[in-house]
Amino acid sequence: MIMSKFETPFMVDFEVTNRCPYRCFFCEGRIPCIQKVDELPTTTCFHIFEKLSKAGVLAIFLTGGEPFVRSDILDLIRFCFDVGLEPTVSTNAFCLDETTINRIPKTGLNHIQVSVHGYKDIHDSIVGVRGAYDIVLKNLKKLVETGIEVEVACIGLKENFESIPNLMNDLASIGIEKFRILRYMPSYTKEMLCHIPSRKVVMDTMPKITEIAKRNNITLFSSFCPGIVSDPRPIYEGIHPMALTCPAGKTEFAILPNGDVYPCVNLKDNSSMYIGNILKNEVKEIWNHPTMIKLRELTPKDYTGICGRCKKKYACYSARCVAFNLTGDIYGDDLSCYIIREKLGFDV
Secondary structure (H helix, E strand, O other): OOHHHOOOOOEEEEEOOOOOOOOOOOOHHHOOOOOOOOOOOHHHHHHHHHHHHHHOOOEEEEEOOOHHHOOOHHHHHHHHHHOOOEEEEEEOOOOOOHHHHHHHHHHOOOEEEEEOOOOOHHHHHHHOOOOHHHHHHHHHHHHHHHOOEEEEEEEOOOOOHHHHHHHHHHHHHOOOOEEEEEOOOOOOOHHHHHHOOOHHHHHHHHHHHHHHHHHOOOEEEEOOOOOOOOOOOOOOOOOOHHHHOOOEOOOEEEEOOOOEEEOOHHHOOOHHHOOEEOOOOOHHHHHOOHHHHHHHHOOHHHOOHHHHHOOOHHHOOOOHHHHHHHHOOOOOOOOOOHHHHHHOOOOO
């Protein structure tokens, strides 16, 4: 495989904190089995950035938790640029104030991703904070006014999917030009599967979403749980190519707030997926860990069960974290797939 020739990851996810003012029901922070870890101080983060850059890593995704609860987040962003790492930051924008917003472009950051999970009260209900939507929309408008490129990301859920057109109209009114529907990843407990939006709701709502995007010149990216349609091309119009493959082990790994490393943030609740600590191990040592090699060499031909027999498996974003966490088998069935759920008797 071409992927196996990479000497280092292209990108690294770094959860710089577990802290967050939100209480999203789908977040691993709400799952009892996920261990909370202490976050590293500023200078240690600087050391990690230097180490990654020297190893050849090109980009870093700063996430959490909520990165802006850290008082040093702007310093972290600036230092990434200083050592040659291209940072992207994922934020809920709830914690931002005008002073911080005005300082963000001065760090060198020219792109930021903001999570908004539905229209008005729906967003507030999902994140567990009343009034959050109005605060975030105001901060989004201020971010746009600074000239920074703002991309809004919304996880597609049963609870919010039908509200996405109204959300997009609000976003268009304040100048948002990029919108991303993220695939819901129910990868911690089987109970989380109940939040997957129905196939009918997705199919009925996507034309409205596409029309609003075209009318307002919004660049739309979208991804969904697999098996939603027999031919994915029409509904996947505009999808990023990387959304059709699981990047864990192939192009990236994830660093937790304490420096522990896992192939993916969605595989961090199982000790068997631990591949080292960025403070103790070299990047190439982590990259060539047996678990990383196993994931790097994994292809759809290795799948078992319904996934293994599926004729569409080579054109399907089957999440191995969902398979592993919910079935115990990295090669097993992605239980979020509409085809699999239908075969197992679930309402899709």
